[in-house]
Amino acid sequence: MTTALNPRFTFETFVVGAANRLAVTAGRTVAENPGSAYNPLFIYSGSGLGKTHVLMAVGHAAKAIAAQLNIEYLTLDEYVEAFHAAIAAGQGDAFRRRFQNVDVLLVDDVQFLTHRKEMQAELLRLTEALQQSGHQIVLASDRPPAEIADLDERLISRFSGGLVVDMGIPDYETRVAILRRKAEERGSSFQPGVLETVAKVEYPNVRELMGALNRLIAFQAVNDTPINAEAASKVLGIPTTASPTAASPTAASPPAASPDEFSQFLSDVTVTVGKAVEAWRARVAEAVLRWEGEGYRTGRLEKLLDQETPAAVDDAIAAYVQDVERLKALEAEVAVLDAQAAGGKVFRDPDKMEEAEAAAAKVREGAAPPPAPSGAFPFESYVAGPSNEVALSAARDVIAKPGRKYNPLVIVGRSGLGKTHLLNAIGLELAKKKNAVVACLSTQQFVDELIAAIDGNRVDWWRARYRRATALLLDDIQLLAGKERTQEELFNLFNQLVDADRQLIFTAPAHPNTLEGLEERIVSRLEGGLVAEIADPDKDLRRNVLERLLTHQRIPVEPALLDYLADRPIDSVRSLTGIVQRVVEAAAAQDAPVTAGLAREVLEGAAPPRRTAGLRTSGIVVSSAGGVRSREKMVWDWPAASDRVIEDLR
Amino acid sequence: MSLVNFTSREITCKIVYYGPGRSGKTTNLHYVYGRVPETRRGRMVSLATQTDRTLFFDFLPIDLGEISGFSTRFQLYTVPGQVYYNATRRLVLQGADGVVFVGDSQARQLDENIESLQNLQSNLLEHGVDVRTMPLVMQYNKQDLPAELILTPADLDDALNFRSVPSFAADALHGRGVFETLKGISELVLKKLATGSPAA
Numbered sequence: 001m002t003t004a005l006n007p008r009f010t011f012e013t014f015v016v017g018a019a020n021r022l023a024v025t026a027g028r029t030v031a032e033n034p035g036s037a038y039n040p041l042f043i044y045s046g047s048g049l050g051k052t053h054v055l056m057a058v059g060h061a062a063k064a065i066a067a068q069l070n071i072e073y074l075t076l077d078e079y080v081e082a083f084h085a086a087i088a089a090g091q092g093d094a095f096r097r098r099f100q101n102v103d104v105l106l107v108d109d110v111q112f113l114t115h116r117k118e119m120q121a122e123l124l125r126l127t128e129a130l131q132q133s134g135h136q137i138v139l140a141s142d143r144p145p146a147e148i149a150d151l152d153e154r155l156i157s158r159f160s161g162g163l164v165v166d167m168g169i170p171d172y173e174t175r176v177a178i179l180r181r182k183a184e185e186r187g188s189s190f191q192p193g194v195l196e197t198v199a200k201v202e203y204p205n206v207r208e209l210m211g212a213l214n215r216l217i218a219f220q221a222v223n224d225t226p227i228n229a230e231a232a233s234k235v236l237g238i239p240t241t242a243s244p245t246a247a248s249p250t251a252a253s254p255p256a257a258s259p260d261e262f263s264q265f266l267s268d269v270t271v272t273v274g275k276a277v278e279a280w281r282a283r284v285a286e287a288v289l290r291w292e293g294e295g296y297r298t299g300r301l302e303k304l305l306d307q308e309t310p311a312a313v314d315d316a317i318a319a320y321v322q323d324v325e326r327l328k329a330l331e332a333e334v335a336v337l338d339a340q341a342a343g344g345k346v347f348r349d350p351d352k353m354e355e356a357e358a359a360a361a362k363v364r365e366g367a368a369p370p371p372a373p374s375g376a377f378p379f380e381s382y383v384a385g386p387s388n389e390v391a392l393s394a395a396r397d398v399i400a401k402p403g404r405k406y407n408p409l410v411i412v413g414r415s416g417l418g419k420t421h422l423l424n425a426i427g428l429e430l431a432k433k434k435n436a437v438v439a440c441l442s443t444q445q446f447v448d449e450l451i452a453a454i455d456g457n458r459v460d461w462w463r464a465r466y467r468r469a470t471a472l473l474l475d476d477i478q479l480l481a482g483k484e485r486t487q488e489e490l491f492n493l494f495n496q497l498v499d500a501d502r503q504l505i506f507t508a509p510a511h512p513n514t515l516e517g518l519e520e521r522i523v524s525r526l527e528g529g530l531v532a533e534i535a536d537p538d539k540d541l542r543r544n545v546l547e548r549l550l551t552h553q554r555i556p557v558e559p560a561l562l563d564y565l566a567d568r569p570i571d572s573v574r575s576l577t578g579i580v581q582r583v584v585e586a587a588a589a590q591d592a593p594v595t596a597g598l599a600r601e602v603l604e605g606a607a608p609p610r611r612t613a614g615l616r617t618s619g620i621v622v623s624s625a626g627g628v629r630s631r632e633k634m635v636w637d638w639p640a641a642s643d644r645v646i647e648d649l650r
Numbered sequence: 651m652s653l654v655n656f657t658s659r660e661i662t663c664k665i666v667y668y669g670p671g672r673s674g675k676t677t678n679l680h681y682v683y684g685r686v687p688e689t690r691r692g693r694m695v696s697l698a699t700q701t702d703r704t705l706f707f708d709f710l711p712i713d714l715g716e717i718s719g720f721s722t723r724f725q726l727y728t729v730p731g732q733v734y735y736n737a738t739r740r741l742v743l744q745g746a747d748g749v750v751f752v753g754d755s756q757a758r759q760l761d762e763n764i765e766s767l768q769n770l771q772s773n774l775l776e777h778g779v780d781v782r783t784m785p786l787v788m789q790y791n792k793q794d795l796p797a798e799l800i801l802t803p804a805d806l807d808d809a810l811n812f813r814s815v816p817s818f819a820a821d822a823l824h825g826r827g828v829f830e831t832l833k834g835i836s837e838l839v840l841k842k843l844a845t846g847s848p849a850a
Contacts (some may be wrong), residue, residue, distance in 0.1 A: 230715060261829045262685040266714055268833050272840045273661060273717040 005063075005073055009056035015181055017174025020050060020167040027054045027138070031061030034069065034104050034136035038163035040127060041138045042110075042145060045167035048205030051140040054167070055106045058138055062104050072099070073106040080112075080119055096122075100129045103136065110141040111148050113155070120152045127158055170206065175199035178206060179213055188217045193229035201238055212236050223271055231270065234263045280313040287317045296324055297349040323350035330360040363461055370439035370465050373427025373473065382418065382425050383548055383573075385541025391532035395422055398503055399429040402471055406530035408494075408504035410477070412511055413534030416572030419507040422534070423473050426505055430471045439466055440473035447479065447486045454485075466493055471503040477526070478508050481517025494525055504529070537573050542566040545573055549580045550594070560596040568603065579603065661722040663839050665832075666743055667708075668770050669752035670762035671731030674791040677822040678752060679710050679726055682832060685825075686712050707742045724836070731766065740773045748785035748839040749774075750831055752822075753810055755792045755800040763810055781813075785838035788817035789831045794824065 016024050023045070029037045041058075045051050059071045074082070086095035099105065105126075113120050130137050144166070145151060145159040170178060179195040194216065203209045219235045220227045227235065237260070284305055288298045304316055331347040346352065346359045379399075384392050391413075397405040409426075411419045427440035453462035466472060472493065480487050497504055508515060511533075512526035537545065543566045550557050565583070570576050586602040587594040667675040683694050692711035707727055714722040727746070729739040743749075751770065753763045771781045790806045801809070803819040811817050816834045820827025 261825070262687065262690070265685075265829050265833055265836075269714055269722070269836050269840070270717050272837050273720065273722060 005056045005059045005071070007060075009053045010060045011057040013181070013185075014050060014053055014057055015170070015174055015178040017170045017177070018168075019170050019174065020045075020054075023054055023165045023167045024057075026163055026165050027058045028061060030136055030138060031058045031104075032065060034062050034066075035130075035134040039131055039136055040159060040162040041136075042141070042159045042162060042164040043138070043167065044141045044144050044164070046169065046205055047142055048207030049167045049169065050206060051142075051167065052108055055108055055138055055140050059104060059106050062136070069103040070101060071104045071106070072102045073108070075108040076110055076112045076119075079107060079123075080116065083119065083122060096126070096129075099126055100133065100135075102130070105130060105135065105137045106140075107137070108140045110139045111143055113151055114149045117152075120155055124152060124155050124158060127155075169202070169204065172199055175203075175206075175209060178209060182210060182213055183217070186217055188220065190216065190220070190232075191226050191228050194227055194232045197229040197232050197238070198236065201236070219267075223267070231267065234266060237263070284313060284317065287320065291320070291324060294324075295348055296327070297351060299349075300351050320350055323353055326353065327356055330356050334360050334363045362456070362458060369437055370469055371441040371445060373424040373431060373438055373440035375428065377421045377424035377428065379425035379429050381548070382421055383541060383544045385538055385544055387535035387538040387541050388413075388418065388422070391422060391534050394530055394532045395426045398505065399426060402430055402433070402503035403498075403501035406532075407498055407501070408506055408526060408529035410512060410526050410529060410531045411505070411507045411534060412509065412531055413507075414509060414536070414572065416574030417534045417537065418573050419534060420475050423475055423505060423507050427471065427473045430503060433470075436471065437469045438471045438473065439469040440471075440475075442475040443477055443479040443486075446474060446490075447483050450486050450489055463489070463493070467496060469497070469502065471505070472497055473505040475507050476509075477506040477512070478510075478515045478518070480522065481515065484519075487519050487522055491519070491521055491525075494522075498525075536571055537576065539566055541573075542570070542576055545576055546580060549577060553580070553584055555584065555594045558596060561594065561599055564596040564599055659720050661717070661720045661840075662725065663723070663747045663836065664725045664727065664745055665748045665750060665835055665839065666746040667726065667728040667750045667752050668739070668743070668766065669729075669731060669750075669789075669791075670754055670759060670766040671733075673731060673752045673754040673759070673763075673766075674820075674822040675728040675731065675750075675752045676708050678750070678789070678791075678820075678828050678831070679708050679728055681822055681825045681828045682712070682726065683710055685829070690714070707738060726832075733765075733769075736769065736773070739769070740776055743770075743773050744777055746784070747842075748787075748835045750787055750789055750835050751810075752789045752791050752820075753806060755790045755803075755806060755819075756795065757799060757801050760801065760809060763806075767810060785835060785842055786813070786815045787831060787834040787838065788815055789820045789822075789827060790817060791820045791822050791827075793819045794821035794826070 011024065011028060014020075014024060023043050026038055026041055027043070030039075030041050043051055043054055056073060059073055062069055063071055083092075083095060086092055107123075113123065127137055139159065141148060144164060145156045148156075176195055176199040179199055183190060183195065195213075198209070198212050198216065201212070203212065215235055216227060216232055219231075232238075284301055288301045288305075291301070292298050298320075300320055301317065304313060327347050327350060334344075334347070344359065346356050349356070379395075382392070391411050394406055394409055395411075398409050411422055413419050424440060427438045430436055431438040449462060450459070453459045474490075480490065494504060506526060508526075511531060512518065512523045515523070518526075543562055546562055546565050547557055550561070565576070565579060568576075568579055570579065583594055583599045583602050587598055590598070592598055667678055669675050679694065683691060690713050692713070695707075695709040707729055710726040712724040712726065714724060716722070727742050729735070729742045749770065751767060753759075753767075774781050774784060788806070788811050790801075790803050792800060793803070803817060807814075807817055816838070818827045818831045818834060820831060822828050
């Protein structure tokens with residue numbers, strides 16, 4: 001008979017605004033102190049503004065505070081029906097007793113008391129009874145008591161004796177809040193501005209506001225695309241400046257169809273356009289899928305997808321594809337040069353084209369042939385003599401059968417005996433062979449390159465570069481001492497090259513097994529080939545060298561001069577060169593021919609005028625007491641710089 | 651004419667109503683005009699004779715506003731139906747994104763329909779457009795006439811619609827089928843935009 005309280009109608013779900021704050025506050029107060037605060041509480045408002053909600057909320061709140069309370073909610077119609085049924089059943093008294101035992105009576109739609117005299121009398125009696133017994137009564141109506149037509153004066157005064165509050169139309173903010181709350185309750189979310197648009201419409205009551213919201217929710221659910229403020233206006237028919245159907249120029253009679261055909265059309269087109277415009281996303285996604293599948297980074301394309309409506313999607317994709325093609329070309333180029341460098345990540349990211357180009361350039365650079373032998377040391381100019389004939393003969397064998405006769409060949413000898421010359425000379429000869437890649441460099445350079453490669457994280461190409469060599473010639477192998485990593489690399493390189501019958505030649509100042517700081521495995525491998533020693537230049541060699549030097553300087557070779565110079569106490573070819581240089585310069589200074597006499601005079605005779613300070617000396621400071629007597633021990637004239645440097649000292 | 655301009659974010663659809671004389675092309679446009687809010691439509695340009703025959707063409711621009719970030723415009727054109735205005739028809743057809751063929755459902759007009767359809771095909775070809783690639787819908791107008799005078803949509807489909815494009819029965823004077831037709835062609839045009847690469 002009575003209506004159960006709707007569980008959704010609580011104060012918590014009621015959006016309070018300026019228009020209804022008083023009613024809610026009164027309702028809460030009544031619920032907390034039933035029968036004592038305002039009794040009766042009379043709430044009135046237009047239809048659909050929340051009377052019923054507040055009424056039921058009072059019931060919920062009172063129940064929540066005191067669960068034992070007997071709370072009844074009913075509309076006036078229900079009350080009347082129940083009364084009539086009770087009277088018909090002859091149980092009028094039972095009916096009255098029943099309602100007199102209610103702790104909180106909530107009566108809705110009291111305005112229907114109009115013209116119901118007997119009900120007014122009954123309600124008056126009930127109200128009095130409830131008030132006297134301290135029970136709460138809350139009434140709701142769509143108008144204040146005084147305006148309910150034909151209402152008993154005593155009832156008016158009774159109702160007005162408690163508290164009469166009204167609830168107005170919620171203001172804009174409250175409407176927005178209501179819409180937000182309700183949309184949230186229904187699990188719907190809208191684009192910003194949509195609910196505000198709806199709230200701008202002054203719906204006469206909240207119920208219609210809810211209706212509008214429901215339409216939006218439904219529309220959005222059907223269309224699968226978020227509705228925007230403009231579309232919301234259209235869906236709800238919120239009037240724009242002009243009436244859609246006004247002023248048709250045709251005589252066409254108004255159609256039987258819906259007058260909102262255009263709006264319908266518009267929303268259809270909106271959906272279609274939405275899908276069509278989204279098609280670019282499909283194209284981008286397709287491209288992402290494709291290139292990702294091929295192992296390329298697609299960050300750039302994915303960024304496109306993040307944008308709302310990027311301009312020139314196809315151009316962007318085309319540019320991307322172009323970059324990928326370039327990467328492919330680079331990788332293919334690199335693969336030829338260095339299989340290991342190809343397949344690097346750098347060739348998979350079109351967003352880092354510069355890095356890829358740089359990497360390719362690096363490989364290209366690395367693919368440059370290793371340092372070649374110097375053309376300054378032709379084999380023909382290497383002067384033979386008994387002291388170097390073993391080495392020279394070995395060199396010839398090596399040139400004839402590289403990699404197969406003596407491998408490795410180690411040329412040992414003191415500094416200035418022409419090791420470097422021989423090394424380069426062999427290198428030059430080897431380089432003349434078909435497809436030869438001769439790496440000829442000093443050990444120091446070899447070490448420096450490795451360090452640079454480690455630093456540049458490109459050891460792989462560095463290795464590859466030397467692995468391609470058909471011959472590796474390293475000068476001054478003793479400089480490997482203490483360079484563990486280089487020894488390691490050389491060890492591996494050594495094995496690979498020897499396995500492939502590639503020639504290896506080294507020079508060292510002494511027998512490898514006497515060199516310090518070299519790993520045993522290196523030393524043993526050096527010893528495993530041929531160690532050819534170049535001895536101090538013998539007389540024949542000196543003569544040959546001198547003859548060549550003098551001929552080279554266009555100086556007539558006199559046997560006396562040759563003999564004299566060849567007999568000078570020198571320990572290396574380099575010193576010999578220095579002596580010749582001195583004699584030749586002195587002769588040029590005196591404008592005299594180079595003769596044995598002149599040579600003797602230069603090398604042993606009267607000392608030339610003392611050098612003024614500031615000129616270069618040997619650096620040896622000779623005490624005036626004459627610690628060094630022999631003029632030969634003194635370097636009076638240094639050769640010209642260009643002639644002085646035969647070999648860099650390392 | 652570009653259909654979708656991603657740079658200026660505009661979508662412009664040129665839709666041409668094609669068909670034999672007196673089949674109701676202008677009536678279609680008038681009905682649409684009457685349903686579009688004033689703020690949305692431009693001035694309808696109609697060059698007609700005293701007897702209300704389209705002399706040159708009708709033009710109705712409709713602004714659909716911002717859709718998916720694109721300012722969307724429809725331009726509806728009609729061509730003059732009479733045979734001797736072919737030059738005008740060809741001109742109007744230029745750059746069309748979609749064609750609505752408005753056929754006259756009257757049985758005695760069947761030959762005119764067929765002739766006009768062939769004319770459409772040849773005119774499109776003159777613009778280098780294959781009719782098979784052009785979004786096209788058929789509208790069988792005047793279905794409100796007594797049944798004994800007209801052919802049913804099914805009959806007309808058999809006679810005219812050999813490409814099985816979407817077809818709509820219509821009564822343009824009272825609006826039946828007008829917006830359905832417009833919606834049909836719009837969908838085709840806009841879908842083409844999804845498959846074809848948009849012009850820049």
